[in-house]
Amino acid sequence: MSSSAVTGARALLSGNEAIARGAFEAGVRLAGAYPGTPATEILEALAQCPEVHAEWSPNEKVAFEVALGASLAGARAIASMKHVGLNVASDPLITASYVGVRGGLVVVSADDPGMFSSQNEQDNRHYARLAKVPMLEPSDSQEAKEFTIAAFELSERFDTPVLLRITTRIAHSKSVVALGERAEHEPTGFVREPAKTVMVPGNARGRHRLVEVRTVQLARWAETCDLNRVEMADHRIGVICSGVAYQYVKEARPRASVLKLGLTFPLPQGLIRDFAGRVERLYVVEELDPYLEEQIRALGIPLAHPPGAPRLGELSPPLVGRFLGGRKQAAPPPLPDLPPRPPVLCPGCGHRALLAVLKRLKVFVSGDIGCYTLGVQPPLETMDTCICMGASLSVAFGVEKATGRSDNMVAVIGDSTFIHSGIAPLIDIVYNRGATTVIILDNETVAMTGHQDHPGTGRTAGGEPTHRLSLEEIARAVGVRHVSVVDPYDTERTREVIRAALGREEPTVVIARRRCVLLDREARRPPRRIDVERCVGCGQCLTHGCPAISDRTPAGEKKKQVEIIAQLCAGCNLCGQLCPANAIAEEAAHG
């Protein structure tokens, strides 16, 4: 998105781009985020607007707090994150609900039903109830834009942060959006008002009372606000829904009457009762948890479907059609016997070389969130835990303390993930006299989400040069005495450094530094080739899952026949280092 886009024009925007456009038109001054699928593109779009300070923060908590600060100075501000990011930012969110705002403050949670790129599929609608902040759920890109603007207005009108909750199918679906103009909102400046902004118990008690009053006022407003809409049609069937589920309902049962909720906290109880009274059979269609269903049943309103339906994965139009009692159409089955095609580490990826070394060392790997998590798949199978950002270090340390051994497990974490949540656990290891070996996979970018900058790249979200955080200095500063930097392509030295670290009674940080191959296509080396005369067919080169190495062995044949696909090969020579017959060389060497 660029701020010069033609006003009045219609554009195809993703939900994320539309949220960014809405924030832009609402005069947002500050945007904070940490990259995370499916939310990343919101900040990427805002970083292109010179009117907005858009930053990649070290983590979501910081992003939210920076946005809160801007709001308290009277500027409109937005923080965007994936669902699990809101766990990290939940601490300030819940108290910010007491503090309220000066400039409008919007927090976007992009949930991932179906877990396309996440470690869980938590339903963040619960956060609205927990924090007692209003929640908006758009159902397409046009609404994503309109609801973002409405969220800023709502925030200022009711003195509260507003949660804008989307899901993957809203974030990453494109649909038509009418573009409008930016309306500037000048910051008023910070003013002293401790009863509002200093949450010591004495002040917080007063603010909590206001939060309860505010929720009652919001519930009253919800009854008539235009974010909620009744579409009466066939009175025999009524459906209450929100977000993308609304589109599936309209697709599957176009004649059904619908109460479409745009504001899903607090709920309009009167509107719901009235709608329920006008239809014969009432359904609630929602993805993941029975968030609406439980609150509606608690009103004593009977539903036409049994409670506690399985709540796994995402919805689809056919699923919704069946749920609403449509004819059971047999979905055509997929063709049998097709091999899967899972995502893999790229040819030439430094992570693969490092993981291949760990595989040979036969150690447990306490892993983290990033591309390297793909190492869990065969044939590498070198990932033994993956929980959340930063947990690799602390989990490895816990295993160490429980077993009294620090020589059979390493922690593996990416550069950006380390900055996000790895520093505090590293302090814990040093402070509590541990000997954990921590390997930072430094590819100098946030690769998995599409190559965003972070404090260690020396560049801001807007592309400006800035101080480059040194991972080595951080490690030394917290008290790690043994800090090594290795090139993972050099498997021999990498193995020696890690082996020495495992034998040491002190913590070690190994920084395996190799820029992401997708960022650095010029750094690719000439492709390798297999010398069939020398090849003994042992298959060692197939043990690390490189997409550039193709197994052409005919069925029943024991001796492996292998080919390197020159167009894919990045020339890292990991396979060459693994080959016991010295049968892999630079392509040019063979003429």
Added chain:
Amino acid sequence: MGEVTSVAIAGVGGQGIILASDIIAQAALCAGHDVKKNEVHGMAQRGGAVISEIRFGRRVRSPLIPDGEVDLLLALELLEGLRHLHRVRPEGLVIADELRIRPAVRPPGAPPYPDDAEKRLRSTGRKVILLSASELARQAGNIRAANTVLIGALSRHLALPAEAWQASLHSCLRPSLVEVNLKAFELGRGTQDGV
């Protein structure tokens, strides 16, 4: 085709699937349709299977195409075409590149790459057009424009005016890539059905 036309594009991460779907969606928008498009990001450059879906018409509701309601399937790779074949209407059309890309890893117990992929693609009675899109792209001047060759072939079967395609290619591509892609599009548009 009903009131809404549904196009699915399948291939391998890195083949330009998302760009291809952007071009088709933008062409439909230029022609005055309501449009929705969906895909999943994150894994697109990691060699995994990628699918993108475009729906256009007077009014589009769901961004997801219900199973069995794909009107046109564009397959940039044969195995990925087979993977989504069952989602195509019985009277629907499949346009596929003859390209084969073997999955990088074969998990234990997984079947091998189907050597009879073309035959299987034709085995369900749906209409199938096979192209050497990569070869035509090479003729156009850039092997990476295979996706645009396929869009050219697809354009013969979608009721969108030629100007909409031109406008879309100009708006979706970097200026330096427009010429080669216009050529690739025309080569694809010139192919005969049943080739």
